[in-house]
Amino acid sequence: MAEAAAQTVLDKISQGHLECPICCCRFKDPKMLDCLHSFCLKCLEEMMNKQKSETERITCPVCRRETHVPGEGLHSLSSSFFLISLVDEINKQEKLLGTSLTTSATCESCDEGHEAVSRCFDCKVNICKKCQEAHQFLKYTKDHRIIPAEELDKSRVLPADLNKSVAPKCRKHIEHSLCFYCESCDILICSMCAATEHRTADHKYTAIYDAIGSFRESVDDIFQKFDKSKEQFASNEDSITHARKRLQKNLAQARLDISTKAEAEIAKIRNKAKRLTEKVDEIGQERDSEYDKALMHNRDQMERADQIVTAVSDLMRQADNFELLELRPKVMHNLEFQEELKCEPAKVYMAFIGFKCQDVVSDTDLGEILLKEKWQLKEEFGKEGTCDGEFQFAADVACFSNGDIVVTDTTQNRLSMFTSTGLYKTSVANGGADCHELEAPFRIAVTQNDLLFVTDKQKVKVFDRELQFVREFTPSADNAEGLPESNLGGIAVDKQRVAVADCGRKVISVHNLDGSLIANTYNNMADHFIALSNKERLILTNYEKNRLLCVDFKGNEVFNVMTLLNGQPAKPSGILCDDDGSIYVAPHSFRESFKTEVQHYDSNGAFIAIVAQGLYNPIGMAFTPAGDVVVADKHSVKIFKRM
Structure with missing residues (x-):
């Protein structure tokens, strides 16, 4: 029973890790390509023979990456020593399953044919009594691990200690062990090598254990950068998906506008309407295809990167230190993919397509297809x-x-309330009977179920759609001695949460809509404006430091960029987040008589376009239910719509 179970385990190990992907048999003289995949030398030679004789590269049958073949031939490729030792160990263990050491094994260390009484675990051979005594006497073998026959026979199969590192000998000076790693030459060397070929100043070598430590740190750093890249790719994919949905929505709207105008002009413009519709469809297909290519490009890069990371991770986990350092050039070459990763951005501007109507006569087109998002002033009051x-x-x-x-x-x-066209309805002010002692209303936000949240000094007060008081809560309730005075600034809401920026204490608190605390995020940049992104992020502006920044709910910074006007630093105020994660900001420049504008950024903080110019002093902003942007412009309110 025990022998059958052990044999099953060995078979699984062999099938899962020790079989060549080409011949599907156990590895024989495995060689490693630059991509870190290993194959039998004979299999690689057969592959090369099928290629053109003049080729100097071989293509990996697993990942299709090419490896330069050295002038000396395939046999000079790096041997996979870990696989060689593992195959050897598995073969010996399988042999032990069918042979009892105490009954039939003979000494494999001498030619005398004596019965083996023990096994040297380091030499991996059965030895007789005399060889055992010699092992204990000789300088080079006295520290070897000797397993008595009776102990070996109890388990029949001895677990392999494959992680034990035994210092290999130098290939040039076989009596010396490898003890240094020359970083200049990317090779392992012994003390004799260090004193001869590598003694000049242009050779930098370190002790093996220092080199492997540095190597592992380098790999860990690249893995950490890769994790951040994966987060960026995931975020970018969300942005592309949202932009793609917006494209479909705008395409539908553009088709509807075209159809409506065409019907108004009756039959004489039907043909032109058809051509324009086809043009819109063509543009839509082209752009949708670009989004699809962007998604596939990013996914392909991540798949390839994951393959490399998996291969390197397996190697770092399985191989010993000497083998790792011998393979270091190839490993680091493979990890250069991190520098080559190029994330295809979400081209949000391509998601817009509209239709601009115009008066039509027989010799003019039905309208104009707008390929870039434009805004125009819709209302001002x-x-x-x-x-x-x-x-x-x-x-x-x-x-x-x-x-x-x-x-x-x-x-x-x-607080004043107006209709969507700017007609005054009502207001509540400091000390009014219906405002529950409203003192200094500052920033406001409205939830999906029409609750108005207002920051009022140290409290957040909640009103209904008729500006009737509902409730209040205090985000920074702790008034312990030494704490700065609370001064609430920006506020933002989504379907389930409300975020409040305390400018006095430099903390952003996230609450449930009933005011109960979810989390506090301390941030020295916490200012008067804040927005909640659909990506579980907080978008902030810092007026004094000219910064637009993004953090997650744990306070980890996602991006931090400077806002500019005409290439000069500008002070950002109001901030908005669209449903695709894109950001709208109103930066100010006091160098040019209060010149201001509204700018559009993508979800990663990259500038896209200018939405509106020529405003006086825009501060807070909000979206209307129709998607228009409302701007508080000091002495007036302006409403901009997408064309």
Whole structure:
């Protein structure tokens, strides 16, 4: 029973790890290619014979990567010593399963034919009594591990200690052990090599254990960078998917606009409408194809990278230190893929396609296909003043699902509500009877179920769609001695959470919609504006340091970029996140008489385009239910729509 189980284990090891992918038999003289895949030397030679005689490269049948064949031939490729030793050990263990050492084994160390009484675990041979005594006497073998016959016979199969590292001898100076690694030549050397061929200043060598430590650290660093690259690729794939969905939505809208206009012009423009529709479809297919290629490119890179990482990980886990250092050049060459990784970005601008109508006569086209997203001013209301519907300092805006717009005036400490077209409806101000002692309303945000969250000094107050008070909570309730005074700034909401930036204590707290705390994130950049991304991230602006940054809910920084106007640092204020994760920011430049604009960035903080220019002093921003952007522009409110 025990022997059958042991044989099964050996068979599984052989099939899973010790069979050549070409001949599907146990490895014989395995050679390793640059891609770290191993094959029998004979199998590689047969492959080369089938290729053109003048070729100097061999293609791996597993991953299709090419390996340069040295001038000396395939036999000069690196041998896979780990596989060789493992195959040898498995063969010997299988042999032991059928042969009892105490009954039939003879000494394999001498030619006397004496009965073996023990086994040398380091030499991997059965030895007789005299050879055992010689082993214990000789300098080079006295430390070998000797297993008595009776102990070996108890288990029949001796577990292989494949992780034990025995210092190999130098190939040039066979009496000396390898003890150094020459970083200049990328080879293992002995003390004699160090004193002769490698003694000049241009040779830098270190002790083996220092070299392997440094090597492992380098590999670990590359693995960590790769993990970050995987996160970026995953994030980018989400952005591409969202942009692709937006493309389909805009394509449908463009087709509808074209159809509506075509029907208005009746039969005489049907033909032109058809041609334009076909053009839209053609553009849509081309762009959709580009998105598909981007996704496939990124996935292919990740698949290839994962294969390399898996191969290197297996090698780092299985091979001994000397073998690792001998293979170091190939390993590091394979890990150069990290530097070659190129993530195809989500080209958000390509997701936009629209239709611009124009008056049509018989000799003109039905309209114009817009290939780039453009914005235009749709509505503007308000003016400087203190009366209803007027502003001293319109600092933030938010929109209810019915289109109503709420505006905070930080000079008048007032919340005002308007219709979607800018008609004044109502307001609540400091000390009003319906505002639950509203003191200084600052930033605002509206949830999907039309709850208005307002930061008011040290509290967050919640109102309904009629601006009636609902409840309140205190994000930074701890007032222990030594803590800075709480001063709530930015606020943002999504379907389940509300995030609040405390500018005084430099902390961002994330809460459930009922106010219960989920987590605190401490960040020295916490300022007056914050947004929640659909990627489980917090988007922040820091006005004084001209920064746009992104952190996850644990406070880990995702990106940190400088906002610019005409190539010069600019101070960002209001911030918005779209459903595809893209970001809208309003930077200010005081060098050019309050020149400001609204800019569009992708989900990774890369600048895309300018949305609107010529604003006076834009601060807070919000999306309307229709997807328009509402901007609080100090003395007025402006609404921009996509064309």
